[in-house]
Amino acid sequence: MxxxxxxxxxxxxxxxxxxxxxxxxxxxxxxxxxxxxxxxxxxxxxxxxxxxxxxxxxxxxxxxxxxxxxxxxxxxxxxxxxxxxxxxxxxxxxxxxxxxxxxxxxxxxxxxxxxxxxxxVTQYSAQYYEQGVKVITVQMERFIPQAKTLNYISAIMALQQAKRANAIDALYVNQQSHVLEGTTTNFFIFRDSQLITSQENVLHGITRKVVLELAIKKLKVVERPISYSELKDCDEAFITSSNKEIMPVVQIDDLQISHGKPGENTQLLMHLFQDYTRGL
The missing domain is CATH 3.30.470.10 (Aminotransferase class 4, branched-chain amino acid transferase, N-terminal domain)
Structure with a gap:
């Protein structure tokens, strides 16, 4: 770059x-x-x-x-x-x-x-949004996760693992097997018509906040821990950040999500977010 x-x-x-x-x-x-x-x-x-x-x-x-x-x-x-x-x-x-x-x-x-x-600003490939991306999970946690500190050792190590796996990001999983967040992203899933995201031990992203505000007008929103075991039962997944905005996830480790393509609810939120930022 x-x-x-x-x-x-x-x-x-x-x-x-x-x-x-x-x-x-x-x-x-x-x-x-x-x-x-x-x-x-x-x-x-x-x-x-x-x-x-x-x-x-x-x-x-x-x-x-x-x-x-x-x-x-x-x-x-x-x-x-x-x-x-x-x-x-x-x-x-x-x-x-x-x-x-x-x-x-x-x-x-x-x-x-x-x-x-x-x-x-540099844009990610349109392919990531049209076809979705792969992420991996790593058994790591950030130091003082509620703070955005200069300590990015865990993120750098995790992203190196992600790169080797041809993934765009890595999701932190704690000792309780809760999927927390990505190295520079917040993580969401859809399950049983609910939008679910972790609330504790994660950095509360500003994009995350906007997505929740947009989602609550259209969908049922739940903030709670996400266990690794329930990923196999989720219907859709995506990550959010200032530079990635809303990016659909179609593979986590070896697990295919949403039949390998961005889900309808994720696409809805992507459109709502685009409309929101265009109107600024």
């Missing part, structure tokens, strides 16, 4: 060319992985649910004992200004807060670091 060379990032008070942007090597985000981030995209050039993403960033920071370097209102303004500096048709946005530069490489200083990264 390559990006335009003239992108502008925000780094600790400055708007700077992406090829010049950097953090000190004693920043705790680099040497200890201590930090949080949030990720969103634009529709029609407008950041999708920016306030909610920034609020989730604040919650993530609180969960790991990290203070934001400025107010949420200032964060929103910095994000908007970074977008204006880049002037892309559609953008992906990463807001990153790290522990900051540490003299002893472990004690957080009073001032954390703030980075806002803007890149062009």
């Amino acid at each position: 390559t990006f335009a060379k003239n992108l502008i990032y925000y780094v600790n008070g400055k708007y700077i060319s992406s090829d010049q942007a950097s953090l000190p090597l004693n920043d705790l985000g680099i040497v200890r992985g201590y930090g949080v981030f949030d990720y969103l995209r634009t529709y029609n050039g407008i950041p999708f649910k920016l306030q909610e993403h920034v609020q989730r960033l604040q919650k993530s920071a609180e969960l790991i004992g990290l203070s934001l370097p400025c107010s949420t209102e200032e964060l929103e303004a910095i994000t908007q200004e970074t977008l204006r500096h880049n002037n892309l048709p559609e953008s992906n946005i990463r807001i990153v807060v790290t522990g900051g530069s540490s003299a002893d490489f472990i004690t957080p200083p009073e001032q954390p670091s703030l980075v806002v990264i803007v890149t062009p």
Whole structure:
């Protein structure tokens, strides 16, 4: 994946060319992985649910004992200004807060670091949405799953497994054999005319929230644990995220879902979500 060379990032008070942007090597985000981030995209050039993403960033920071370097209102303004500096048709946005530069490489200083990264939106192949995708399961759990932290070791390892299996994502399964979420996605199934998704020990995605709001107008929605054993009895499945939106799943490990093609309810939600984002 390559990006335009003239992108502008925000780094600790400055708007700077992406090829010049950097953090000190004693920043705790680099040497200890201590930090949080949030990720969103634009529709029609407008950041999708920016306030909610920034609020989730604040919650993530609180969960790991990290203070934001400025107010949420200032964060929103910095994000908007970074977008204006880049002037892309559609953008992906990463807001990153790290522990900051540490003299002893472990004690957080009073001032954390703030980075806002803007890149062009890249679309997944239409084939993924028309034919569905494969995911695998892995016996892993995320550290502090309610927080979007910089600790992505489990995700990287799981995605390497997924790539070897020609799958697009991996679903975390805990010690109780509950299917939780994907490495960067939330997970849903349809079973007995119910839309089911996990509520506990997962990151509550903003796209997940919108999907639930759209679904509850048309379908019966249940938030509860999903056991691995019931996957064989589910009628449909899909994953959601800011960059994947709603992506139908037609295979989990060796198990075929929805007769190997996107199900009707999943397609309904895909259309509802597209209509929702077009209307922004």
